[in-house]
Amino acid sequence: MGRALFDNADFLGAARSLAGERGPAAVTIDSVTQRLKAPKGSFYYRFASRDALLGELWLETALAYQQGFVAAIEAGDGLAAALHTPAWARFNLEDARLLLLYSRHDFVHGDWPAALKRGVDDQARRFEACLKRFARDAFGRAGPAQYRRAAFVLAEAPLAAVKTHLRRGEPPPPLVDELITKTYHAIVG
Amino acid sequence: MGRALFDNADFLGAARSLAGERGPAAVTIDSVTQRLKAPKGSFYYRFASRDALLGELWLETALAYQQGFVAAIEAGDGLAAALHTPAWARFNLEDARLLLLYSRHDFVHGDWPAALKRGVDDQARRFEACLKRFARDAFGRAGPAQYRRAAFVLAEAPLAAVKTHLRRGEPPPPLVDELITKTYHAIVG
DNA sequence: AAAGGTCTAGACCGCGTAGTCTACAAAAAT
DNA sequence: ATTTTTGTAGACTACGCGGTCTAGACCTTT
Numbered sequence: 412m413g414r415a416l417f418d419n420a421d422f423l424g425a426a427r428s429l430a431g432e433r434g435p436a437a438v439t440i441d442s443v444t445q446r447l448k449a450p451k452g453s454f455y456y457r458f459a460s461r462d463a464l465l466g467e468l469w470l471e472t473a474l475a476y477q478q479g480f481v482a483a484i485e486a487g488d489g490l491a492a493a494l495h496t497p498a499w500a501r502f503n504l505e506d507a508r509l510l511l512l513y514s515r516h517d518f519v520h521g522d523w524p525a526a527l528k529r530g531v532d533d534q535a536r537r538f539e540a541c542l543k544r545f546a547r548d549a550f551g552r553a554g555p556a557q558y559r560r561a562a563f564v565l566a567e568a569p570l571a572a573v574k575t576h577l578r579r580g581e582p583p584p585p586l587v588d589e590l591i592t593k594t595y596h597a598i599v600g
Numbered sequence: 601m602g603r604a605l606f607d608n609a610d611f612l613g614a615a616r617s618l619a620g621e622r623g624p625a626a627v628t629i630d631s632v633t634q635r636l637k638a639p640k641g642s643f644y645y646r647f648a649s650r651d652a653l654l655g656e657l658w659l660e661t662a663l664a665y666q667q668g669f670v671a672a673i674e675a676g677d678g679l680a681a682a683l684h685t686p687a688w689a690r691f692n693l694e695d696a697r698l699l700l701l702y703s704r705h706d707f708v709h710g711d712w713p714a715a716l717k718r719g720v721d722d723q724a725r726r727f728e729a730c731l732k733r734f735a736r737d738a739f740g741r742a743g744p745a746q747y748r749r750a751a752f753v754l755a756e757a758p759l760a761a762v763k764t765h766l767r768r769g770e771p772p773p774p775l776v777d778e779l780i781t782k783t784y785h786a787i788v789g
Numbered sequence: 790a791a792a793g794g795t796c797t798a799g800a801c802c803g804c805g806t807a808g809t810c811t812a813c814a815a816a817a818a819t
Numbered sequence: 820a821t822t823t824t825t826g827t828a829g830a831c832t833a834c835g836c837g838g839t840c841t842a843g844a845c846c847t848t849t
Binding site: 605642 | 827828829
């Protein structure tokens with residue numbers, strides 16, 4: 412063997428399934444390489460560090476999730492944005508567990524690798540921009556209180572409604588959409 | 601020195617503040633004993649293991665939190681139960697961070713110490729009983745769907761609304777109560 | 790054919806952590 | 820006064836983990 416037996420995607424894939432099954436803490440270099448039957452050297456040939464692997468995994472997943480959310484907001488459909496969380500979770504169960512059951516900080520403690528820092532910051536900014544825009548559209552103003560309401564309605568409540576089911580490894584049932592919708596209308600009107 | 605310089609409460613107190621400040625993962629035997637300037641031997645003289653310490657810390661805090669919740673349910677006041685989370689958090693900021701920002705499993709991975717297992721099970725049972733009772737009172741029946749609604753309205757949504765502020769170390773503002781109340785009425789009617 | 794680059798292979802190191810062990814000091818019991 | 824109990828004191832061990840290092844196999848280039 413002298414040619415690539417393992418590429419970045421292999422390691423990311425193994426990390427993804429491990430993180431989906433048992434959380435990011437279970438993603439150790441050994442667990443990843445063992446799952447692929449790859450040597451440690453091959454991993455460190457592709458990734459600078461564990462943080463690089465988990466950071467990339469998180470960012471990749473976060474961007475995939477965010478896409479639909481941003482689209483809904485840009486279409487001016489707040490309810491669709493709120494319902495995007497359960498919808499996305501249904502069709503990306505493993506990714507949803509990974510992304511929604513844990514925080515960014517469970518993937519990378521402390522500082523992020525320089526190569527990812529910008530991507531993560533951009534992601535956060537885009538998300539905040541969505542909330543601000545919705546706050547303006549739905550509540551007329553974009554002050555702190557309106558922003559806070561937007562965050563609850565579009566992100567916090569949907570996330571909370573979905574978590575129980577993700578923990579069990581099950582897709583969120585239709586009831587979850589009902590809860591989110593009712594909450595949405597109660598606060599947005 | 602031959603008489604007790606450190607007792608259980610000292611270790612629990614140090615663990616509590618550490619967990620409140622930096623999360624349960626930061627509660628290492630060294631960090632606890634260093635904070636008290638106590639030797640390791642003294643710790644292990646009082647506690648069988650790290651799990652015993654963190655388990656007791658979690659259970660103690662969970663029971664303190666639960667008290668008001670159960671009282672509200674037994675008084676038949678669902679809204680008060682839902683608002684108990686921000687109310688309790690305001691007056692127990694450190695404990696709230698510890699209890700509400702992390703899961704039970706962040707304190708004790710795997711199996712719980714035998715001495716605590718019963719207490720934890722009882723706690724969970726009492727909580728479930730509250731949700732069931734509320735489901736019956738508020739929705740007429742106590743089927744799975746009603747239970748799920750109860751969990752969202754009494755626990756998941758309030759917790760979600762409070763988390764952002766706890767992360768910042770700030771008490772939940774009145775707006776949080778408004779969000780929880782509106783959500784409550786939207787689903788309970 | 791030779792040389793150089795690419796990637797596998799896994800032993801090895803250093804560090805932080807939970808937990809153990811032995812020594813001993815002071816108070817309490819006799 | 821002597822013994823026993825209670826607890827302090829901290830060196831030490833075991834282990835899992837992230838990360839390094841050197842050897843060498845195979846492909847590509849010249």
